[in-house]
Amino acid sequence: MKGSYLGEFEEVILLLVAKLGEDAYGLAIRTEFMEQTGRSAAIGAVHSALNRLEKKGFLDSRMGDSVGERGGRRKRIFTVTSAGKSAVKQSRELRNNLWNQIPELNWKGLDLQLLWT
């Protein structure tokens, strides 16, 4: 097992699963990802991340319903586990912490940098 480290892409996917709720399956997550971030991702990449997150215990899944376009094939619906919730929380706290530690003096320079990051 790779451990419980959460990559940036994984974190966004995890948050998107939480956001989409009952509609959190591979293709929908990808669409949402592209809309929210403006970045593109292959369907396979999203599936791969979901698979990884599930193995790390951050996600849980069950088979959901189907629509005609899928040729009768069911979706896999993902939900965030409590481990997943604490992982994103932890990550958020880490960031907040870091933000709070930045002295006022450096803000200007950071603002400039933030423009292009």
Place this chain on the structure above:
Amino acid sequence: MESDPRAKLERIGFAIIMDIANGPPPLADRILYFICKEELHEEIIGDLHQYYADLSRSNARWKRLKYWYHTFQFFRPFALRKFLQNSIIRIMVKMNLLVAYRSMIRNKFYAFINIFGLGLGLAVSILIGIFVKDELSYDLHWDNHDRIVRISSDIKFQDNIYKMANSPAPMAKAFKEDFPEIEVAGRFRGIGQEVINIDDKYFTQDRITFADQDMLKIFKLDLVSGSFENALTNPNSSIINESTALKLFGSSDVAGKAFKLKDKSININAVYRDIPANSHFHFNVILSMEDDPISNDGIWLSNNFKTYFLLDEGASYQTLQSKFSGVYERYFGPQLQQFTGASWDQLTGSGSYVNYYLIQLKDIHLRSNLSYEIEANGNIQYIYILMAAGLFVLIIASINFMNISTARSSMRAKEVGMRKVMGGLKRQLVFQFIVESLLNAFLALIFAVVLTFLLLPLFNELTGKEIINPYFGELWIWPEVLTLSLFIGLLAGLYPAFYLSGFIPIKVLKGELSLGLKSGRLRNLLVIIQFTASVLLIFGSIVIFSQLQFTQKKSLGFNKDQVLIINETQTLGKSIESFKEELLSFPPISSVTSTGYLPTSGYRSDSPLQPKAATSTDDAVGMQQWGVDESYIPTLELKLIAGRNFSKEFATDSSAIILNETAVRRFGFKDPVGQKLKNLGDFDMFGIKEFEVVGVIEDFHFDDFKNQIVPLGLLNLPNIDKMAIRYDAGKTREVMDYTETKWKAFNPALPIQFEFMDQQYAAKYRSEEKLSSLFGSFAVLSILIACLGLFGLAAFTSDQKKKEIGVRKVLGATIGQLMIDQLKGYTRLLIVALFIGLPVGHYLMSDWLSNFAYRVNITWIIYLLPVILILLLAWATVSFISYRASVQNPADNLHTE
């Protein structure tokens, strides 16, 4: 309309079909089903299908492309089936490889013999493969190459047969009108080398041709600059290739510029990319056919043009050429009557014939070896010979592996027995040995690939090719190479695998194995096959080499040594006589002759003459007619056997002729000197219709040894294109320097172009020379590999016989006796190989030699050489081993028991 149920149904049906056609590609799904984990199928394919449906209904092809992209994006570790991980097969292969590796390490010597030998063999066959693949790729790069054909001719006139790549000037146009399946027809007429200039810069430009505008529709050249549209339609226009443009102007963007050829300004309308090396022509400068004075003369009786057709799609060239015979009389008849006075029926009635046929573009390089080909072509026969040689070397190398593995079977017997006792299945053992063989072949392949790269420069030099990366370059030969080594690995592994895995465990574990004696007979057979192949290769290369020597050494009837040739002497113009006098004033130069007709290069001109008294064309003799001066015979050291040479003292010598012996024989003259000859019909040679024979020269070889000497007449007519200089031996440097200085004084603009007659002569046999050196190297390699195998085999047997040798030595046998005893067995095999190899070689090589009208005899020396070579090498190999075994102290070998 709407109410018609049938129309509605059809529309729905159509829609369904459309939908299926527009659905996601089924192949993509099938691939996913195959390679993805089963539990993921539903969600992955479901998502993909939904994705496909969501894509806007714009472009089906674009949608499919995107779908494929996403399909391939699922080739990730998480989604792929775990094919081999932890599977029994994977563990087994791993184990097999380990055992194979250990067995190699334990027996480094035999592993080396196997890998080195097979690697050499593979390297040779890869190089041959490269050569063959390149030769077979000729002209396949042209668009529509399967629809392009060229006319070839097969004409018999009187006693002479002309098989030419040429056809008459009006044929292209006439045939295109006669035969609707010809879509485009066009002609080349190559004029070789000319001097061209841009202002006061002079260049010798080679590979120049005239061409019809329509040729650009048949052969689609790659445009670099300018335009092909009407590029060759008008006189004084041309197109040139990129490297010529760079040479002349230093830039490839030169469309619209001009150069001068024979004081005529020629416009460049386009620049084309250099024609690929694997084409049967490589013209650098293409001039408009309108500038060719003979392109529109309408004469059917002379063949000077290369005519190409682009046929309609689906048209058969065989059908087309079968229609040709119907139109010959219409075109040839009237002109025949006019020029020779004979009618078409008379001509064909006397056994003469005219026949034109088509050859497909792809066959020109390898299967057309006619007179006047644009460039020297390859030869399919040489391809076959080389392929056979490659196959032999490969067989020899694979046999090494088979022999050594089976011979050493006793070493592995205990392992086999043990594995069987532990429950190993026969097929697992077979697999084990095949894996070993494959590993062996694979290592050999790596060695071979390295070796081919090292040998590539040498190979390119020998074959005249320019191949840089054969594996992933244009030739793309790696799939073939990989298949070959896998195949060899399997083939060489199969027999040992079944042989070794067939041991009965109880016997081998008890030590009752008969030490591979059972397979001894087969091993002997394989050794015989190996050495037979070596004998064939050695014999073949000796024959090829001696024929080559024969062509170099045979008395040619003229002396090709110490003759310097200067090209383009016509550029000296009127000062040519004073230039000649300057040369003659230099003591080492003994004579100088001006002529375009030389035995090793230059023009050939063929037309018939008949005795003055003749009444019918039956008495005509088709013959070469060369314009030469009175210094020609002394310069080339031709032998005058009757009459006299031309002389300035006889004013009538402008109509004199000197015949060669063959011509005299054909005319049937008993007393040739003084006989009168005349042209047929209205023909004349430079305005002269009647000739008087003043001398006869001995036959000399002005064509190569593949052809019989044909009738020749020397005419005393000026021709100043080339100059040949005879000089004293050992003065080459001085003569060259002197001539060059004088040339500069007379003709400063154009650099002098020297050639040596003996080098020109050698160039004629370049393809035989190539064959000889290639074949020779293969022969050397083959015997090397075969001896390597023999070395391994002998080492093994002598190891087995250690005890026997020890006992015999104790009983008083001498080292010599022991060695002879060991050599005897192998010598028997070698003699059998020689008895099979030599007759087969004789048969094959006589076939090759029959290509030459003048050829070397296969004498007993040629038989003896391979015998001595093979026996000596094999004996040396085996003696080394058996000597080592025989001198050992018997006590060392006998104390272990």
